[in-house]
Amino acid sequence: MDFVYQGKCWKFGDNLAVDADLTKKEFASQRETRLEVLRDFVMCGVDPDFPKKAKPHDIVVAGRRFAQGNPHIQGLLGLKSLDLGFVCESIPRGSYRNAINAGVPFMTHCWGVPKECETGDDLRVNFANGVFENLTRKTRVQYKPLPPELLEKVAIGGWEKAVALRIASMRAEGLMKPAATPAG
Amino acid sequence: MGQTLTEKILSRVMGKPVKAGETIYPVPDLMTVHDWYVVNFDKALIDLGVDTLYDPNRVLISTDHEPVATNPASAERQKKIRQIVRKYGIKHFYDVGRGGLGHIFPMEMGMIRPGMLVLAYDTHVTNYGAVGCLGIPMVFEIPEVLACGSVWISVPETVRVNLTGKLKAGMTIRDVSQKMIVDIGEDNLDYLVVEYGGPSLNDIGFGGRMTLCNNPLEMGAKSALIESDEWTVNFLKGRTDVPYELQKSDPDARFKSVHDYDLGLMEPQVAAPPRPDNVVGVTTVAGTPVHHAFIGSCANGSIEDMREAATVLRGRKVHEGVRLFITPATQEIAVKAGEEGLITEFMNAGAVMTAPGCGPCAGGRIAPMAPGENSINTGTRNDPGRLGTREGNVYLASPLTVAASAIAGEIADPRKYL
Numbered sequence: 001m002d003f004v005y006q007g008k009c010w011k012f013g014d015n016l017a018v019d020a021d022l023t024k025k026e027f028a029s030q031r032e033t034r035l036e037v038l039r040d041f042v043m044c045g046v047d048p049d050f051p052k053k054a055k056p057h058d059i060v061v062a063g064r065r066f067a068q069g070n071p072h073i074q075g076l077l078g079l080k081s082l083d084l085g086f087v088c089e090s091i092p093r094g095s096y097r098n099a100i101n102a103g104v105p106f107m108t109h110c111w112g113v114p115k116e117c118e119t120g121d122d123l124r125v126n127f128a129n130g131v132f133e134n135l136t137r138k139t140r141v142q143y144k145p146l147p148p149e150l151l152e153k154v155a156i157g158g159w160e161k162a163v164a165l166r167i168a169s170m171r172a173e174g175l176m177k178p179a180a181t182p183a184g
Numbered sequence: 185m186g187q188t189l190t191e192k193i194l195s196r197v198m199g200k201p202v203k204a205g206e207t208i209y210p211v212p213d214l215m216t217v218h219d220w221y222v223v224n225f226d227k228a229l230i231d232l233g234v235d236t237l238y239d240p241n242r243v244l245i246s247t248d249h250e251p252v253a254t255n256p257a258s259a260e261r262q263k264k265i266r267q268i269v270r271k272y273g274i275k276h277f278y279d280v281g282r283g284g285l286g287h288i289f290p291m292e293m294g295m296i297r298p299g300m301l302v303l304a305y306d307t308h309v310t311n312y313g314a315v316g317c318l319g320i321p322m323v324f325e326i327p328e329v330l331a332c333g334s335v336w337i338s339v340p341e342t343v344r345v346n347l348t349g350k351l352k353a354g355m356t357i358r359d360v361s362q363k364m365i366v367d368i369g370e371d372n373l374d375y376l377v378v379e380y381g382g383p384s385l386n387d388i389g390f391g392g393r394m395t396l397c398n399n400p401l402e403m404g405a406k407s408a409l410i411e412s413d414e415w416t417v418n419f420l421k422g423r424t425d426v427p428y429e430l431q432k433s434d435p436d437a438r439f440k441s442v443h444d445y446d447l448g449l450m451e452p453q454v455a456a457p458p459r460p461d462n463v464v465g466v467t468t469v470a471g472t473p474v475h476h477a478f479i480g481s482c483a484n485g486s487i488e489d490m491r492e493a494a495t496v497l498r499g500r501k502v503h504e505g506v507r508l509f510i511t512p513a514t515q516e517i518a519v520k521a522g523e524e525g526l527i528t529e530f531m532n533a534g535a536v537m538t539a540p541g542c543g544p545c546a547g548g549r550i551a552p553m554a555p556g557e558n559s560i561n562t563g564t565r566n567d568p569g570r571l572g573t574r575e576g577n578v579y580l581a582s583p584l585t586v587a588a589s590a591i592a593g594e595i596a597d598p599r600k601y602l
Contacts, residue, residue, distance in 0.1 A: 179233045
């Protein structure tokens with residue numbers, strides 16, 4: 001996976017709710033995880049036209065407590081469905097895990113990042129080494145990237161693929177019994 | 185450099201020293217799952233092609249979110265849970281009427297001891313910190329823990345809180361706890377473990393210790409725990425024969441920050457909607473009409489909470505415009521409340537007792553509120569929808585304040601009722 005995303009900046013504020021802002025809130029209780037369904041509702045709580053405007057490798061920039069609320073994965077899977085990355089000042093622990101589980105490249109604890117850009121700026125973000133470049137302003141900031149072992153899960157494509165590989169590897173090492181019935 | 189209590193627990197589990205910031209795969213001593221997720225984890229395991237658990241002897245399932253099935257679909261779910269328990273050979277299954285709230289009864293039964301690590305499908309497993317156990321919530325990845333035995337965690341840093349001073353009349357640990365998480369602040373809690381110590385711990389019993397370990401979650405903490413002391417030893421006496429070690433953080437352990445916190449608050453505290461950190465003194469919201477009230481939950485469903493509620497309700501009547509639900513969190517607490525005559529006092533006051541478990545706090549499946557109503561309760565959260573409808577206002581407070589408000593028909597200062 002290429003961890004360098006170059007695209008437009010989409011800047012939002014603080015406290016975006018993972019259920020009501022990042023996606024349609026009913027998706028959590030319906031346990032909807034199909035990317036083709038989630039795709040049309042990304043960020044619908046704050047900008048219903050967002051899915052039509054955003055392009056792959058665009059970057060969502062947010063302030064504090066991005067994706068707050070009950071730790072449901074649907075809002076993060078929505079970002080994955082459009083192949084977006086995000087950079088924020090903070091994210092609650094459950095959504096941090098779910099961003100990795102959804103396979104979305106991101107950086108958090110990037111204090112002051114909302115001041116580094118505006119919606120529409122051209123950004124280039126290297127999620128592997130933490131370099132955040134605003135090509136419009138010609139500025140560059142160094143943030144701390146995710147640990148390599150967590151980035152690897154993002155690169156694999158998220159939790160389901162990563163855990164399937166882990167199970168296969170544990171079975172190969174004899175650490176887990178083979179299944180009596182194949183995966184359904 | 186010394187280790188924090190959390191680093192010691194995780195080092196023991198990993199069999200090697202670990203320090204804050206490392207990513208590790210610890211195999212927990214126990215994994216707990218509640219009734220609303222069992223069917224889901226079974227489906228996830230089937231999808232992954234897994235038909236055996238890593239260690240079914242380390243898995244505990246409790247029917248606490250909906251102990252009394254409220255419709256045929258719920259009864260069907262309970263039936264499936266029993267089948268799934270048999271299918272995987274899960275050792276610790278506490279069905280309807282067998283344990284109660286899964287964040288509490290395993291401590292009463294001596295299954296949770298100092299120094300243990302528990303991973304759980306539910307955020308409030310941090311209650312186990314009351315006896316010095318590190319309980320860490322997982323949600324989406326619980327099938328991985330069940331199948332593979334572990335999942336990644338980052339070894340967290342610790343914020344140390346030394347409790348000082350004494351509670352004033354009309355104040356409870358709930359008042360202190362919900363004010364404290366605001367005063368210490370989200371930035372000092374995010375991703376961290378809160379470790380409690382200090383001279384005032386001696387005065388705090390099981391209920392208060394659980395409340396202290398419960399509330400920080402709402403501000404982003406990863407977990408919370410209390411350093412084991414004489415109280416812990418006395419609590420576990422007669423509850424377990426399994427040896428355990430009392431551990432504390434090393435004197436030179438590195439904490440992210442250290443806070444002294446005085447229990448001597450001047451005024452009862454209420455968390456107004458829509459967030460648990462929207463905390464104000466009770467006088468600020470006094471007079472707000474109340475329609476629905478509830479005493480219980482993993483934050484405040486202990487026998488101490490029942491006793492506190494009774495000090496206000498004794499010999500009084502719940503206001504005619506209010507329905508008051510009281511949920512002793514576990515079978516053991518309900519039995520004690522009965523033996524002490526508290527249930528009689530609650531019923532005489534016009535309260536309704538509900539089955540041990542989470543009570544209305546589990547999404548309002550039991551005893552919800554109606555749109556346009558206000559509830560004051562001792563639950564864990566007050567975000568819209570927590571008690572069924574999104575069009576209602578939820579206030580969080582101590583058992584004393586909830587009981588006083590149920591009598592007054594409006595949010596009331598409990599000090600007038602003592």
